[in-house]
Every structure is written in C-alpha cells, then in structure tokens.
Amino acid sequence: MSEHRFYLPPQHWPQAPQDEALLEGQEALHLAQSLRLGPGQRVTLLDGKGRSGEFEIVESRKKKVRLRALDERHEPAPASRAVIALAFSKAARRGFFLEKAVELGAWGIWLWQGDHSQGRLPADIRDSWQAQLVAGAKQCGNPWLPEIRTLAGGIDEVIRQAEADGVDRRILPWELQDGSRMLTPELTGQPGTSLYVIGPEGGFSPRELEALRGAGFLAVSLGQRILRCETAATLCLGIHWWASQLPNNRRS
Template structure:
C-alpha cells in the first residue's frame, strides 16, 4: 500500500488533506480514485490507513479508516556521520541508509574531503537530500523520515558525538577492535537505561582519515573500529556499518 508523509497540521480528528507533490503523485502517477486506500503518517505519532473521499485540483482528501499501531522504526537510533563524498554519493548514502534504518544523517568536512563546501548551495542541496530521504522512507514503509543536518566542521562533529551512547570511528588502520563484540557490549549497556541507544557511525572521505584525526576522535570519546580486512568505498562503509549494527540489535532477521 502506498505511503505518504503528511504534515501534522493536515490531519483532523477524522480526515487528512494530501496536497502538493504528494497529491500530484497520488493522482497523476498512481492513478488513485475515490475509494482507494493509502497510508498517511505525520512522522511523529499518527499512522493511518485512509480512504480517499474527494479529489480536487491539487487536493486529495481522505477519511481516517484504521490506525497502524506497529512502528517500523529500529530500537536503536543510528546517525550516519558521513564526510562529504564526491558526486552524488551522498544521495546514495541517504537513500540506502534510510531504507536500511538510519535515524539521521550528519555530513561533515574533514581534512581529506575532496568536495569544496559551498554555503550558497547548502539550502538547495539540503532540500534535495530531504526529498530523497522522504521518498526512501515512504518506499521502505518507515514510520519517520530521518533527520538531515547541515554540513558540520570536524570540530563541530567531535562536539556532537559526546551526546551519543556510542560513537564508532570507522578506521581502516584499526586492527584490534572489531565491530561485532563492541556493538553487543555497548548496546547491552545502553539498553539497560530503558531508552533507545544512540549510536553515531563516523565514515571518512575517499582518501580516509589522517592520523591526527584518528587521535582527536579517540580523545573525544570515539571508539576506532575495523569493518574488516577489505578496504570499502566511503558510501559502502556507511551501509555495511549500519547493517551490522541493526543486525546485532536484532532488527534484521536476527
């Protein structure tokens, strides 16, 4: 069943108004008609099967039929902190990371980041990234759209990771700390608090992290960790780490 994220203001006690690109997609692409059912959620708490009751120019109104009580969100909140990669690789990270189950994305600039950050283009880029996350969340039947932060500096990132229960610094030169036992031990500790564990996964750029960055990350409380003996592309590393954490947490058939 097709799913749409609708702003909470569009919901009433018994109906929801679907407008803009969502209404266009529903009517022009999906060829929806009066009586058809879709899923609408506000990304916060409401998630309903709804039945289309009227179709007007740019507006689809639907009546609330049945609430969906089972959330599809993982029991661990994972932020992908991704050093800005070349080309459209960040779009791939956001799309696939959303499908797998990332809670948020934090792009950042590190020493070997090749992309030249342009603040003037930030708003347009964030708008596109947000659209990609929304569409991927709808396709994957997520209950929430992941949060997207503006690109941060390296120093800002190291300040933000202090708020997490576990910050994993994925480093190709790390040889002793393996991901699996670390996840099991740390997440078990965090779960005892009764709140969803918060994990930050830090992924470097195409050229990797410098030794200075590795030392600074560890000093900030990050745990250097290996993703295996093979060198992964930056966009692949994010997906591998995310999948491993969710699997060990029992979120992916485990």
Template sequence: MRKAPRIHVAADYEVGGDVVLPEGPARHVARVLRLGEGSPLILFDGAGREARAVLVEASRKRVVARVEAVEAGQGESPVAVHLGQAIAKGDRMDYAIQKAVELGVAAITPLYTEHGDVRLKGEREAKKLAHWQAVAASACEQCGRAVVPRVHPPRPLGEWLAARDEALRLVLHPATGGALERVPAPATAALLIGPEGGLAEPEVETALAAGFSPLSLGPRILRTETAPVVALALLQHRFGDL
C-alpha cells in the same frame, strides 16, 4: 492484492477528518500512481503516527484523503544511531542517506572533512539539505518507517565530534579490529564515516579523543557510500532488530 501506497504528509490526523495532500504528494498520487477516488492510502506524519485513509477527491488540482484509523507506526530500531557522514559528490550522498534510513538510522549529519572535496554555502547548502531530507522521507515511504530521521545541516567534523554523547561511538578505520563484541547493547550510538580519501590522521586522533572506538569492516576498502550500509547492518544485527 496490491498494497496501499505509503505517503509522507506532515499533518494532524483525526479519524473522520480530511487531509489535503501538498503539491508534491498530490502529484505523485494523482499523476504517477494514477489513483482515483476510493483508493486506499497509508499516510504517515514523519513523527511516528500512521493513518489508514481513502481518497475522496483525486483531481489534477486537488487530492484529498479521509482518515479512517490512526495508529502508532512501526519499524524503529531499539538502538538510535546518529550517522556522521562525510559529504560525497553526486548520487553517492543520496545513496548513503537512503540506505541508512532503510537500516534504521535515527539522525544524519553531513560532515565537512579535510579530504572531502564538497563545500556548500548559503542557498546551495539549503537546497542540498532540503533535497537530502526529501530523500530520507522517500526512503521511509518505501521501507515502512513512520519516523523520518532528521538530516541536520552540514557542519565541520570537529564540531560534530565535540557534541557527541552517545553511549557507543565508532569511527571506521581500516587498520584496526572490531569494537562491537566487547560492549553491552547501547541505547544510542554515533557512527563516523569518512570521505572517499579517508579521514586524515589528526581527524582520527580527534575522534579517538572524543571517545570513539575504531571499527574495521575487513581487509577491503569500501566506498564512502557503501561503508555506512555495512556498518549499520552490523550494528543492527549486533544490537538492533536485524
């Protein structure tokens, strides 16, 4: 039996109430999935609530779902990881965000670093941020999470480091050993991933001064979009739910 598709719609769900799907989700349901009246859906609000629903209207102009049951969503990790990811070009950043969400990350901040070659300003930054948030929501639809992690506006690395207060703070650094075996399970963690050219030595020193511990992922150098996948998998295996 085909599983009901999961659709992110930020709305107040009430049993028996109708939810008019916004343009994007409506187009996806009616034109891409080609669902008709009577088809089941799972709606989630992005803040932790899910609704079992059924389509009561599915035209090219309007798509409406009727809520049949509301419940708390599942799939959130017991350790809340804030990922600081150096901004990468093109699809690499999308990949890093998508996989980080699948691996249970709680928040993501794109970072401007010394060796990073992406600089966004004004409208271009706003559009890119909206795109990244949509990538996170789409990843939640796929992986079963009901909470969409927030993608924060990009900021300089130093600002992000100064704001960190997580119980466990890790910076990837290829020249050092592991830092996971000698700490108790934290409720919160911060993970810093550098750009393709790596973090500058002063940036690493600033991270260490901000309470970050160095973490190596082995003898091979990983791409900037691969590193968060491996590091988050290790964190979830050691402290989370993998």
C-alpha cells in the same frame, strides 16, 4: 494498511479522528496521475515521526488530494538508535545511501565537512535530501525519518554534537588498521544511541584522527578492503540493524 504509501508532514496531520487531510505537490501528483487512484480507494500516510494511518480518498485532483482519516497507529522510537556522521562529498551515490539509511532504520544522519572532503557542505539541508529519505520510507514503510544535520564545523563540531546529545557509544570505522577489532554485533545494536563517524573518500586527516581518539571514539575495522564512504556507512547501518533485531537486544 494499503500498499500505496505517501508522506504527509506532521504539521499537516489531522488533529482529530475522521478529520480530513490534504495531500499536495509531488505526493498528490504521484497519487492522482502516476497511480491514478480515485475516491473511495485507501492509502497509507506516514508523517516521519512514528505515525502512520489509513486514509480514504475523498477527492483527487492534479495537485491536491483530499483524504479522510480512518485510523492511525504510533510506532515507538527504537530502543537502539544508529546515527551516521558521514563526511560530505559530491558523490552521486549519496542519494542511494539516504534511501538505504531509512530502510535500515538510521536515527540520524550528520553530514560534516571533512578536511579531505570533495566540495563544500551546503549551509542548509537540501530539499532533494529530504525527498530521498521520503522515497526510502515509502518503499519500506518505516514511519521514522532520520534527522539530517549539516555540520560545517568539521570533526570538532561532530564531537561537540556527540557530547551535547549524550551518545552512548562512539565508533570509528577506519580503514587500513592493524590490530583493531572488527565491528561485530557485540559492539553495536545495543540499547541507546551509537554514533558511527565515516571519513571522506580522501580519508581522515591526522588532525581529525587525533581529535576522535581524544574524544573516546573506538576504532574498529570493517575488513581488509578499502570501502567507499557510502558503502562503509551502509555496512555499519546494516550490522547495527541486524544486531538490534537479535532477541537479547530487542528485549532490552
């Protein structure tokens, strides 16, 4: 596969071998103007749903690039899936987290309205969030983009979604706990779906903690320091990713 990767939404993917694809917008501009790639050169396309393929450029214009499919491959969905429910905040660091989430194989990102969240969660998913996920996928070559959900109903909606999705493990990383076990590879990286709920910069409210405990979330510690919410979320994904790569988990 080529080292140059671009995102092509699944609905625009060629329907049959040797069909042509059309790259438009920012992806076309990046290919044609930034990288100055032209006819005959090969690139890799990702669709965010596990599919990637090698394509040859047929025609390269400023905002439209025609490509011919040469081959494609499908990567199965991971056996061990991590979903991060991250309380919404206005923090500029969210973009960094979204890119790292793709690199670390997040299956889903749920942005939820916490009682102590700074700012209000938008009703719709912003285009910039999707663009940051795509940037992460192009950098690392992950053909799976995590699904983003916005849960304006707060922690109660997070719990309802966990029930509806039938998540296998419910984990509550929570700072300043006494007697809680550390988040270790034995708790994470297992086959199935693990949901990690991360509170806002202001912390969980007593109401939220009571609801999570009542819904069977396991409280764990991430260490002796208070971490920013994006740092805690990235750490959980890193531990999960590392544990999922261990031989015993990969064979499950």
